[in-house]
Amino acid sequence: MYETILSPVNYGGLQLKNRIIFAPTTFGLPDEEYxxxxxxxxxxxxxMLIIGDVPVGKSKFEKSLFDAKGFAFYQQIVEIAHKADCKVCAQLHQSDSNMMAMLKYIPAVLAKKLTPDQLREKLNAEVEPYITKMPKRKIEAILAGFGKAAVLAKQAGFDMVQVHGDRMCGSFSSSIFNHRTDEYxxxxxxxxxxxxEAVKAVHAAVPEFPIDYKLAVRQEDPHYGNAGVLVEELPVFVPLLEQAGVxxxxxxxxxxxxxxxxxxPASHPAFGQPGCFLKFCDAVRQYTRLPLCGVxxxxxxxxxxxxxxxxxxxxxxxSRQLLADPEWVNKLQKGQAKTIHRCVRCNKKCLGGLMAHQGTRCIYDARREEK
Known part of the structure; x- marks a missing residue:
């Protein structure tokens, strides 16, 4: 009944056993739980699992491929997934948060005078000056890091890399955040x-490796998102990224x-419907024949x-649906679609849990633990 979902596909040079991918997700869980x-x-x-936010340099805040402990942790992830015949993609990213600026907000956060949403607003306000004033030598060092991280990801056993097109790539792409007057x-x-250039660095470092690109599209009228690419700019961005090696x-x-x-959430005024971002895939499709992944x-x-x-x-x-029921694909294969725990898009324990520093979880977790 679900012939296409369950059929294999060549996704940008990587053979996948079916069409379902776990989207990159921040978990905020202890290592064992994760x-x-x-x-x-x-x-x-x-x-395939996309492992989110793999930094392209050493990091004090995230697991990094650039230190022995972090590299070994990523190897564990790959080993676990491969034992289940599941591919793994490393989402290479560089944060666009000004860490020095962040330090001045830590006391207010610890004193609970700043909520996570308020902190996010303040950090977003720091992005424009950070991107606009970034020295070229720092830009060059970060770009080189993408290539080095790709090499390490391949050595760790990852099957693919994804260049995170939000974060720093997205902020450089955005006319809202990028007010530079040089070639960037x-x-x-x-x-x-x-x-x-980030994609080119990856392609040069691992020439035959498949490169996915998280293409973040900004919407106007009504306005949603501040980083990324306007729909009107896709005819410029998409061919350039494809030529670079995506x-x-x-x-x-x-x-x-x-x-x-x-x-x-399901109650969102603009994105409450199923397949809420697929219209952006339709826009991208006009400029490329490469495989597209919708979310x-x-x-x-x-x-x-x-x-x-x-x-x-x-x-x-x-992400949320597979957290609600990791057996989604297995149940389709067994003809048990009616037994799937459907994600109701309530955001209570997933986004809500993350924002409350309790980890990304699901309202169905208690039911699963009872079995």
Whole structure:
């Protein structure tokens, strides 16, 4: 019944056993719990896990490929996934948060005078001067890091890398944040330069490796997202990224507004419907024939099958739905679609848990633990 979902696909040079991908997700869990979640997701039948926010340099805040402990942790993730016949993609990213600016807000956060949303607003306000004033030597060092990280990701066993097109790539791309007057600012071609050079660095370092690109699209009228690329700028950005070495696009809404926009609940005024970001895939499709991965409110197998069978997208990415029921794919294979725990997009324990520093979880967790 779900022939397309369950059929293999060549996704940008990587053969996947089916069309379902676990979308990059921040978990905020202790290592043991996180690895257990990786195991559940991989054994649940999805074709690939995208491991979010793998830094392109040494980091005090995240697991890094550039130190022995972090490298070994990523190797564990890969080993767990591969045992379940699940591919793994490393999402290479560089934060666009000004860490020095962040330090001045820590006392207010610790004293609970700043909520997580208020902190986010203040950090977003720091992005424009940080990107606009960044010295070229720092830009060059970060870009070189993308290539070095790709080499390490391959050595750790990852099957693919994804260049995170939000974060720093997205902020350089955005006319809202990027007010530079050199070759990295101004025109759409110039604002695309940082992302294009990041992809080129990866491609030069691991020439035959598949490169996914998280393409963050900014929407106007009504306005959502502040980083990323306007729909009108896609004719510039998409061909340049493809020429640089991108082999597939993971298309979504741009970040740097409220998290409820990029992780929209069912009650969201603009993105409450299933497949809420697929319209951005339609826009990207006009400028490339590369495989597209869609995301956003994809919880109904019948709806997902329709989008895949029509060729609108080649893969479907999910986070909240696979957290609600990691066995989503296995249940389809067994003819048990009616037993799937459907994500209701309430955001209570996933986004809510993360924002409360309790980790990304799900309202169905208690039911799962009872079994």
């Amino acid at each position: 690895l257990a979640e990786v195991r559940r997701l991989a054994e649940g039948g999805c074709a 600012g101004g025109s759409a071609e110039n604002r695309a330069r940082f992302a294009v 082999t597939s696009f993971h298309v979504t809404l741009a970040n740097h507004s409220a998290l409820e926009n990029t992780i929209p 956003g409110g994809l919880n109904d197998p019948d709806f997902v099958e329709q989008q895949l069978a029509s060729g609108r997208i080649q893969c479907a990415a999910m």
